[in-house]
């Protein structure tokens with residue numbers, strides 16, 4: 001009997017992944033399929049299945065999977081985290097992203113607090129998040145603006161330092177505080193439900209996009225408002241929406257990176273986000289392969305299962321091989337980069353994100369093809385996988401543009 005190639009995880013690590021697989025099968029996948037058919041306002045309504053997902057994830061303590069043990073987090077190792085992300089992506093990539101982004105501001109805040117010893121950050125944000133068992137602390141990452149998309153991620157590229165290229169969402173110092181004004185785009189994941197934003201905004205305009213700051217902003221502060229939840233093609237269980245800031249006073253302790261540290265913080269965030277994306281969409285690729293294989297065995301057409309046709313078998317094998325490649329690459333990059341001190345892994349992270357999302361999209365498309373007409377029916381997982389995978393080619397950076405960012409780094413600093 002075929003089974004997954006052993007991952008080399010210890011028994012307790014495998015048990016965590018098996019538990020997340022069960023959670024994915026029992027909770028995430030059914031909720032995601034149900035949410036896919038709702039309107040965006042219905043998705044974020046307090047009565048929707050979304051809140052059951054969040055409540056159960058936080059009740060298990062999994063929201064703190066990557067936070068350091070010194071603040072009460074689970075501090076799972078990179079190999080276990082890879083298995084966890086793959087299982088979540090297998091179940092429902094949209095909810096995997098939503099739950100992952102929910103932790104993002106607190107995770108970066110914890111990394112900063114470990115370096116700086118910012119006690120207010122620890123007491124006001126990090127510990128309450130880790131101890132939360134009811135999803136009262138939900139994060140988002142707000143970087144994209146209506147007039148700024150790919151360029152916000154162009155770290156290392158010449159135009160990143162162009163004085164005319166600064167973002168329009170601005171922070172200025174006022175005593176020890178920061179005053180924030182401007183808007184983040186409708187693409188902010190969890191933008192409709194988040195309680196805290198990891199806000200990337202402009203602090204020193206003359207330095208262009210590089211003159212940014214990173215703040216963790218409680219979204220109940222006076223002057224914060226939201227747009228309507230976005231209606232989109234795929235990943236419909238992932239709520240997204242604009243966030244507006246009108247002279248919002250943010251306490252000084254919420255600063256995670258000033259302009260001197262901004263490129264470093266962006267590169268670190270982009271590296272982690274792209275690494276996580278590679279694992280989540282490896283999971284989606286597996287789901288597509290499994291859907292295709294199951295259907296090919298069951299579908300009897302012209303008197304025999306379509307799995308008996310050579311062309312179908314060939315397609316199934318190619319899908320399997322591509323999934324194995326994605327799994328090996330995403331795992332080696334996630335584990336390898338966790339051992340790296342400082343920067344230097346962005347090109348690797350991007351190579352994993354681009355390869356694994358391309359693979360997920362190709363395999364979801366193949367799975368639809370193997371389903372024939374049945375693959376186009378709304379409400380079936382295979383049709384949803386294709387829409388969810390399509391969004392991943394743009395999410396956390398358009399794949400083409402990310403390739404340019406990685407190429408810049410390779411040309412400038414790769415040692416042969």
Ligand SMILES: Cc1cc2nc3c(=O)[nH]c(=O)nc-3n(C[C@H](O)[C@H](O)[C@H](O)COP(=O)(O)OP(=O)(O)OC[C@H]3O[C@@H](n4cnc5c(N)ncnc54)[C@H](O)[C@@H]3O)c2cc1C
Pocket residue numbers: 101140141142143144145148149150151153187188189190235391392394395396397398399400401404
């Ligand atoms: C599902 C999903 C989730 C997302 N989640 C978040 C989130 O949580 N937070 C957030 O802030 N944003 C989020 N985004 C936004 C996402 O990061 C942006 O969509 C992405 O960076 C691209 O920006 P854009 O859509 O403005 O496209 P543009 O930057 O306008 O790009 C459009 C096209 O032009 C090309 N292009 C642009 N610049 C160049 C260049 N210099 N050279 C060559 N080609 C170029 C691109 O490759 C692309 O094909 C999300 C997007 C999606 C789809």
